[in-house]
Amino acid sequence: MKVLVIGAGGREHVLAHKLKQSPLVTKIFAIPGNDAMTEVAQVHTHIAETDHEQIVTFAKQNDIEWVVIGPEQPLTEGLADKLQEEDIKVFGPNKAAAQIEGSKLFAKQLMEKYEIPTAEYKEITNKQHALAYIESCEYPVVLKKDGLAAGKGVIIATTYDEAVAGVEELYPEEQGVVVFEQFLEGEEFSLMTFVNGDYAVPFDCIAQDHKRAFDNDLGPNTGGMGAYCPVPHIDQTILQRTNDEIAQPIAKAMLAEGYSFFGVLYIGAIITAEGPKVIEFNARFGDPEAQVLLTRMESDLMQHILDLEAKQPIAFQWKAQSVVGVMLASKGYPANYEKGKAVSGFNLDGNYFVSGLKKEEDTYVTSGGRVILALGEGSDIASAKAKVYEAVEQIKSDALFYRKDISDKAIR
Incomplete structure (x- = not known):
């Protein structure tokens, strides 16, 4: 089959590299891709990932059977919907389901309604109310801008002055939605979960990302400065609890609310004294987690996608390394x-x-x-x-x- 990968980053590079290894795949295309991906895909850098009409036309003209969408923006803008209208299969959620990443507030409200463990939060919709709130809130406090921020729209303020600076940064205008969260203490990890409606299959290998720019977790948040897998000091009990208390409930909650998710759901979790809690959801593979996980994965990613579509058992195989x-x-x-x-x-x-x-x-x-x-x-x-x-x-x-x-x- 012919597969089209959407995106231009390292996550998409490894997706194309991994999919090319599948005996089920005859040819890989990438839009827009990058110059380094020409070893594994036919790259079309002249087409933007935001040009949905041209992507749909390209997919139809080239008999693309599956489109794998890497980045968050095409998902939240509804590229999957456009492709599916033309009977082209897509690994990645539609616009409605991608809200799980596209809106921090949507995700928090969903978790609150279905009692999925996460930090307590407050939604504040204008700068003056935010400045009033930080005068009396507990510190540290986490500020998250609603909407997409490429992994960088999060500020952890340990003092009032840092919170003021955070408010100024996240409210460039008087109005805007920012979620203020209780700071959670603990160790973070990333769990990728294949989801098709209420059928959720977490990877049985987790990764750990490093978000801060500098050594010892100092400096500003980034899109990710490195990752590794497996994570040997986080035991199977934690993974089982994460599956039971987060992965399965969120899939069922999404479906119950009328959002049928198909693709990979990234669960950014933290191990607290009360157990694992959600820091964030993403509607796609993490980057750089995808690079380490798919390098370690020995089993066939394309076969896993087909098994997910059919709601068949998914048997992951991993290198010993x-x-x-x-x-x-x-x-x-x-x-x-x-x-x-x-x-x-x-x-x-x-x-x-x-x-x-x-x-x-x-x-x-x-x-x-x-x-x-x-x-x-x-x-x-x-x-x-x-x-x-x-x-x-x-x-x-x-x-x-x-x-x-x-x-x-x-x-x-």
Whole structure:
């Protein structure tokens, strides 16, 4: 079958790489893709992922059987709906179901109604009320802008002054919806769950992301500076509770409310004294979690998608090795950064997945904040970490930075 991958980042790079390994797949296309994906897909960078009409036309003209949508924006804007109207199969939820990511408030209200464990919250719709609220709230407090923010619309304020700065940032105008949440203490992890209506199948391998820009979880939130899997110090009991108390209930809640979700639901969870609680939901694979999970996955991703569609049992198979991924980002990210800086020293054989590079003549130059993810595999997390930092050292560029402590929580 012919498969079209939508998106241009490292998540889409690994999706195309993994799907190409399936004997069920005859050809992979990518829109818009990136220049590094040409090894695994026919790339069409001239078509924007926001151009739904052109994507539908392309899919029909090329007899695409399945479209796999990587990023959140095409999902929340209804690309799946447009494709399904033309009887093209889509791995990714429709616009209504994608609200689970597109609106923080929608997700919190759903969890509250169906008693799914998460932080207590307050919705505030204008700046003056927000400034009044932070005068008496408990600290730390978490501020989340409603809507999509590419993983960066979250501010953890530990003091009143930080909260004031957060309010100023998240309310550029007087009106706007911001969710203020109780700060949860504990260790975070990412659980990908295949969902088709009320049929939910969590991955039996979890990953752990590193959101802050700098070592020791310091600095601003980013889209993710690295990840690893498995997470050996989080035991099966926690995963079972997450399935029983979060994954199964949210799938049933969505369906009960009239939102039939089909695709992968990302559960960003935290282990608290009361057990696992939800930090966030995403309507797609995490990035960089997808890169490490799909590298470790030995079973056929396309077969899993077909089994999910048919609500058949899904039998995951994983390599024995651990996988660690380290993101190299443009200096200045997630704030202002320069583009067009040369990057070399990497290969495209599955050890590196590209997020923000483009080719100018024979040279790759930076085109985004997060630029390239290096991978390392080993018999345990420590050996995988050693391998990944060897891969990082191969990359030649004076325009990039990276964290040096990815996966340390599993080694200490």
